[in-house]
Amino acid sequence: MIVLLASLPFYPLVSFLVLIAFGKKLSWQLAAIISVSSIALTVLVSAILLFELSASQNQVLTVNLWHWFDLTNQMGTSEVNMRFYLDGLSAVMISVVTGVGFLIHLFAAIYMKTDANFSRFMAYMNLFIVAMLILVLADNLVLLYLGWEGVGLCSFLLIGFWYQEKSNILAARKAFIVTRIGDTSMVIGLLLLFNTFGELNIKAVTTLAQQGHNLAAGSSPVSSAEQANDIYWIALLLLGGAVGKSAQLPLQTWLPDAMAGPTPVSALIHAATMVTVGVYLIARMHGIFLLVPEVMNYVAWLGASTLLLAGVAALAQTDIKRVLAYSTMSQIGYMMLALGAGAWSAGVFHLMTHAFFKALLFLTAGAVIYALHHQQNLFKMGGLFKKLPFETSLFVVGLICLMALPGTSGFFSKEAIIAQLWSSSTAGPMLWWCAILGALLTSIYSCRLFFLAFLGTARFSENTHPEKSTLLRSALIVLALLSLFGGLIPLDLTLVFSTVIQTPLAQLIEPTWLHTVAIITPFIGILFSWFYFKNYRLSPLKGTKHNIQPSKGKFVVFCRQGLGFDACYNALLVKPYQWLAQINKHDIFDQIIMLNAGYVNLWHDSLIFVQNGSLRWYLAAFGLAIMLLLGVSLL
């Protein structure tokens, strides 16, 4: 069984290598079969592993692949190994990654069929799964970082998959560099972590930190005051990494642009899996975060503000994929909020359900875009309800999960989060209200999206040509079923999040109306939109010219452009860096050193002037010199 765990990332790796090596020589069938079946194999193996895990005693499986390197400090040496560690949390992650990954691969194999670089695309997707599996299975933070950068690289490659477009490669570059800023913060966090604990093994670090904390509670507060300070910074720096990857404030700007990639990529990487690894990281390191309630509080506030900002921005978008991108951001905000409030299981649960329904939404959006000849503009859609009934119904399923209508998977997970906010010591009523407001925004932008795209009149002229492949449709149907009933999957993470320390519970009495408000909020949103977005919903009366145009109001445009973050970073960071590079293009140090050369040249030039080759000049100088000498000697 251990061998199975060790082999998990290697099936897609082999497929990646084969696809890269033979590339265009492979036919579509062969490339599709290789890449999809490798993921299918991974799904199979993870299913066996899950079974195995639940049967094992302490619900942990580990396997050591090989010894990577050693790290030493004054406390001693610790090994950093290529070692996989499977517990409840990583089990959830691998099932999401392989399960959703498989469905998306299946979808992509058909969706991308006509692309000239099909095998390269599938190779990247496979490589992504490899990196993602390493990330979630890593038992130490260095290996996790390997996966972390690996998924970043794949994200870069896939955003820029259609690399001939300038805008795509700029989006890819932006995604890579912005997340790299977060990654650097994480690296510094790792350095501090190792310096403090002498370990980078996740389990060991957690144990050490909590031991230290418990000791501090008893005696010797002097030595641990420093450690507590270190832990505060460690948590903050790790949060920086999570913020970068998970597109939270203030490093969220790359995600909307990342929609330049093909739609399956947006579904797999920028909705279901990669962008949630920040959540995974914090959940994984919960032992550290629990020790610093201040940082937990920051996490909660960060999540809440992203949730609201992204919700507002989603309301103003015109591109169907960008609406979904902002929605992803805002849903990850929910997860962060949950983590900040200490609702670990709820956060991870929402991660899972979100992966289902957001993948469904993206893939269905992809199918719609495909049917409309790559039209992504919402204001050029409309009335698809009649033309694409299959896609519409799936999209509705996705949206009701997103809005968390009772009974859907989104409902279970989101309710689980909201229910724990009010009385949490690191969250509280304020954040509860933020979450409710976020839910309201979610249902409003979902309705707006639905009305614009599927109701009203058709605002395009071409015929639709939906892809009717059975495989593609079955992938979508499975995702829809998962979205609807995924909430019923029993998720027991108590063993993972059973913590040694007890945080004192705030004695807040929860008002009885809390749950009622939480449940009816989405309906209020729907009701509001039903009237407010009437124009979008209804067909125009006969004879009247009824053209829906995106609003050009200043505030709407401001929201559409991501609330000014891009412009701000551009002015504060990008421009100065470019300016600095430009102004010092010729290397000031070089110029200083070349001054020496200039000095020598100056002498050279002045002496050359004397050597002008003219006999008469020489003679004149000769005579002058003699006269001078005579004069001086006579005087």
Added chain:
Amino acid sequence: MTVIPLFHVLILSTLLFAIGFIGVVARKNTLFILMSLEIMLNAVGVAFIGAGSVWQQADGQVMFLLILTLAAAEVAVGLALLIRMQKKYRSLDIDLLNQMKG
């Protein structure tokens, strides 16, 4: 026979030398430069003869004879070069020969 003071002879020779020198420096035409050179040589010759007559010794005249031969030889070489120059450059401008400038 009045004796010309040495001082006057030296003034004459200095003047001649200066005229010759200025001629060499200021003239562009190589022929005139050669002629000015002759003047300078003769100025020195005057000084030698004057000095020889003051000290009543033949050395000064011997030196002048030497200068005379030297001048003749020099002019012979110089004129030969002059002819070459005229053939090559179609000009006698000395500044055309500044090819050894740094």
Added chain:
Amino acid sequence: MTLSLIMLALLITGALAWRAERYWQGSAKWLALMSLALLAITFAGFVINYAISHNNDFAQLQVLSRINWIKTFNIQYSIALDQLSIVLIALTWLLAIICVLVSWREIKRHVGFYYFNLLLTIAGIIGVFVAVDMFLFFFFWEVMLLPMTAIIAIWGHEKRYFAALKFFIFTQVSSLLMLVAIIATGYFHLLQTGQLSFYYLDWLLLDIPLEISQYLMLGFFIAFAVKLPSVPVHSWLPDAHTQAPTAGSVLLAGVLLKTGAYGLIRFVIFLFPQASVQFAPIAATLAVVSIVYGAKMAFAQQDFKRLVAYSSISHMGFVMLALFAFNSMAYQGAIVTMVAHGLSSAALFAMAGMIYQRIHSRDLADMGGFWQSAPRMGGFALAFAGAAFGLPGLANFIGEFLSLVGVFQVMPEFAIIAALGLIGSAIYGMVLFQASFQGAPKREIIDLQSRELIICGSLLLMLLAIGLYPMLLLKFSFGV
């Protein structure tokens, strides 16, 4: 003895190649390739044989021969090996073979003389790594310099004379300082023990008061800092790299810069430990400035090779920072970085050479969209750029991570600023890769040929091997 013969053999085959090219065209490169491969194998055999027969793992310097050379000044021909020099010589062999392979088609004029110079440089480099008599070390230091200058000046690009002159003057002036320091230390040995000596192991026993040793250390430090190179004496590097032929750049970046790092380890830190500790804050500051400044300058470049050259400055800053942290882990990190940078920058320069052969330009503005016609090349370019910006799984990451962890324990502020270099490296890495291989295709180029595939493949394989299994290198202690 074998080692001396290997160096001599390089010289002789070099001369032979020079002559042979006159009679049979195309024989020089085969001769160079064959002799390099053969000598590399001989070297490996010698080291393994020595290790087994003497039951010795080269943890300490093993003196292999010591012969009187100039008796009056007690100068000896003495050479030795230890783990550090073995690793660096192994790197030299690998890159030397790569150098011959990249010059295969590129060099068209004075072919024989070219291979003579190349082999002579390699002989000089190996000499630098094995010499333990300081006078001999200086001798080899000059030997490797002269043919290198010739390679830049004769087979370089459009501004080759200027670049060669700059390279020559920088290294000459700095090595002059080293010569003064060498003579002064030898003289100090005379004062202290009554006998003049330039023997490294004698010097290790010297007890030099700090006020003297700091000046001596500075003499060595400046010479090696120029070679490394470190800001502010780095500016010969971009010019030399840009103008040199591909093999010249590969050799410069891959090995010649490492002689600077090697010198810092052996002749600055081990000879003058106290003075170096005292000097560490300044050196570390220079290193950090190099890291950040190099990354920033790399971003500003339009020339493929110049960009890579500035990135080298940034990477070698990591080496210097790690060395002056005086921490065993940082030290290991520095050595891994040296090897990793040798491989990755050599690979990037080889890539630049391959592009230049196809489009006759190094300007990024003339490139773009090569992925369309040369996907293999693009894949390799991405992997090498990834190595340059420290992608985990490739060798550079291990080196940088170990260095940073080590440095952080001693000087956390420096480590944090150095870590910011990671952002800078991502930026220039992206610019380099995207400007050349992505975007709208500007022209069609031929994909990698089998010879080029061997070059790129072997370098990538080495990078991956060290990145995934760094114990290959880390199991040695390198004389800590």
